[in-house]
Amino acid sequence: MSVLRRPSPFALLLTLAGVAAFIALGIWQLHRARYHEAELARFANAAHAGVQPFAAVEHATDRDVYPHVQVRGSFAAHRAYLLDNRMQAGRLGVDVFVPFTPDNRDRVLLVDLGFLPRQGPDDALPDLPPVPQQEITLHGLYAPPPAAGLKLGGNPLVHETSWPKLLTWIDPAAIGIDLHREVYPRVLLLDADPASPFLRNWVPDVITPARNRAYAFQWFTFAIAAVVIFFVMHRNRTADKP
Numbered sequence: 001m002s003v004l005r006r007p008s009p010f011a012l013l014l015t016l017a018g019v020a021a022f023i024a025l026g027i028w029q030l031h032r033a034r035y036h037e038a039e040l041a042r043f044a045n046a047a048h049a050g051v052q053p054f055a056a057v058e059h060a061t062d063r064d065v066y067p068h069v070q071v072r073g074s075f076a077a078h079r080a081y082l083l084d085n086r087m088q089a090g091r092l093g094v095d096v097f098v099p100f101t102p103d104n105r106d107r108v109l110l111v112d113l114g115f116l117p118r119q120g121p122d123d124a125l126p127d128l129p130p131v132p133q134q135e136i137t138l139h140g141l142y143a144p145p146p147a148a149g150l151k152l153g154g155n156p157l158v159h160e161t162s163w164p165k166l167l168t169w170i171d172p173a174a175i176g177i178d179l180h181r182e183v184y185p186r187v188l189l190l191d192a193d194p195a196s197p198f199l200r201n202w203v204p205d206v207i208t209p210a211r212n213r214a215y216a217f218q219w220f221t222f223a224i225a226a227v228v229i230f231f232v233m234h235r236n237r238t239a240d241k242p
Contacts, residue, residue: 018223018226022220022223022226026220032207043141046065046067047191052068052069057069057142058102066143067142069139069142070139072135073101075111077130077132080164081165081175083095088199092118095146096113096198098131138188143202145170165178170187172186189202
């Protein structure tokens with residue numbers, strides 16, 4: 001006596017389609033893991049690359065390229081945007097962005113000075129160190145701004161009336177409206193400086209390869225589960241009777 005009942009064409013096609021889709025999604029996640037590994041390597045190598053003039057790359061649009069640049073200009077020293085809910089070394093804090101006008105340019109470049117932890121038992125906003133008011137030369141990575149994530153509750157910038165302004169995401173276009181200036185779509189991540197009060201431990205804003213592999217394992221598990229369910233549902237129970 002047959003152990004399995006004859007499956008319907010629909011059940012067979014549904015199982016095959018599901019298994020194929022789950023395997024394809026798992027393979028895609030493995031490809032994404034390799035892509036993100038390469039992106040992390042490009043980002044790490046960029047920090048050690050030689051600097052180039054900002055003017056040579058100011059119009060860069062490739063999100064996978066992180067030019068290491070040198071730019072001279074001046075800060076809008078009394079203007080700062082605090083990107084909230086940032087984590088470094090297990091501590092909650094903010095990234096401090098200050099507008100910077102490169103020499104001979106009308107557009108504003110947002111400079112990420114780095115991370116400052118919140119202070120005290122109430123996690124109060126940190127006191128900001130003074131920003132140079134004289135003309136200065138900066139070195140750093142010219143990179144896309146941090147990913148916004150879920151934009152719940154609308155743009156918080158329109159409700160901020162005093163400086164520094166607390167934000168939940170960085171939107172160069174919205175900041176440009178706030179400053180009444182055109183803002184570059186990328187930001188400058190300053191080079192690490194042991195003497196600086198800011199922590200600058202830059203990593204690209206991408207899913208980690210480990211998470212991609214975990215997703216791949218999940219999809220492959222679904223494929224196995226679909227096969228197991230198919231056989232369980234079509235087991236001939238009369239064959240089990242003595």
